[in-house]
Amino acid sequence: MNSDKILSISNLIAGYGETEILHNVSIEVHKNEIVSIIGPNGAGKSTILKAILGTLDIKSGEIFLLEKKITGIKPSDIVRKGVGYVPQTDNVFVSLSVHENLEMGAWTIETNLKEKFEELYNLFPDLKDKRNQLAGQLSGGQRQMVAMAKALILNAEVLLLDEPTAGLSPKYRGEIFATIKRINKSGLPVLMVEQNAKQALQISHRGYVLVDGSNRYTGTGQDLSSDPDVARMFLGSRG
């Protein structure tokens, strides 16, 4: 069981400067899993991802990637160690072309990337025709694809997605969830934070419900979807 652990967060307390947002959070991502973090606004969902990336102040608790501690390391080094991260907003370089965006994702790789680019264009066929277009001219859904492709190029060990479907039309939402499943099938574990909780749990192996910066419920995607408390509080109004 232990060797399955790709990412583990234990008893994390973190925030911005003096403001503590995460009071006590523990999360694990195992091999080949899709794990969702859901919960009300302001519960600190996105903050967890930022803590993993090392972009905010961690007061206590530890984060391990493949059994190696990554707390206290520079964000760019954490990315290099294999954490692919797609922020919720501003997640592409709008004044760079699609292809240049992918090249920036591959900043730390010195080897020939031709095959890797081909592989990604096969995974995101929409982007192939638009490779020389500026990312800022793409639609929201296409930008999300660029951002995901950009994060995947580093041969990440785990992919972190911050609200990948926020602000997208239902059509694109479905497409993004399908893409996430496809990425996961290729062997990459995914940890995502989602507002569209119902849909997210449908494709997730496991889920965490976060309230006020602490774990509230944990379970498989199915269990959480059918749990009456969770359904009433977090799944009701959202589709």
Place this chain on the structure above:
Amino acid sequence: MWESFWFEFINFYFIPGLVLGCIYALGAIGITLTFGILRFANFAHGEIMMTSSYLTWEFVLVASSFGLILHPIIGAIPASICAIILALIVDRLFYKPFRNSPTIMIVIASFGMMLIIRSMVQVIWGPNQITFVKGIAKPNSIIKDFTSSIDIMLLIPNKHIFILLGTIIIMLIFNYLLSSTKIGKGMRAVSDNPNLAEVSGINVENIVKATWVVGGFCAAAAGVFLAMDTQFIESTMGFRMLLPMFAAAILGGIGRPFGAVAGGLIIGLAEELSAYPWLGDGPVISPGYKSGVAFSIMVVMLIFRPSGLFRGRVF
């Protein structure tokens, strides 16, 4: 016959405007890059320009004491290397410690650097004007003879040819750097979105160093070209360029290097053309108010389109 309107307009307003625009453009590149990548208005940028022209003058002088007559462009090569080193040292010692502090602190630090660098130059070379190139710049006779034989006589002194060609060459190299090299694309990426650059694994500190190298080089070129144009150097020459260079950077859009180039050319041309007798006999705006033109353009831009012509960053 080349009508007297065109003769006068092209030779005495348009070409000088273009030359001035090139100098502004080169200076504005450094301003817009530091603004875009390091997120602060660098008041010391003009002083890097000024120091480069003094160093060039010094190198030419030292060479002549060994019997070598150097063109200022040759003297500018070691001077630009010194300018780059100066920019890197200033960043390391005085700007880097403020990297994560509120922006105003680093702006004030750059203001302090402006005064320190200028005072150092005054201590070394004295506070008075120095003649950079002696004599009157005569129009290039080959161009003059050729163009007058086809009835469009152009009077372009050699110094202006050097400045125009030099700027075009630097722009071509700069364009190649930004669009085709890894470090150049990285500079565009950091300027576009520094947080995303950081979480994409881009080494932002290296990009910052590259920015000072490029900005320092362009500042050196601008300083030497300005000295070649006016034929004298003085310790306040960089400071006087600061306003039009900021105006050019804002006009083009902060963080948009090619915007800064376009902005520089527009401001340079606007300043010179504003003195043309468009209405009646006298200049529309007295040449004494030239710098007011740059300032007006900057103010109008900030009110009506703060993102600039090329949609840069808004602060």
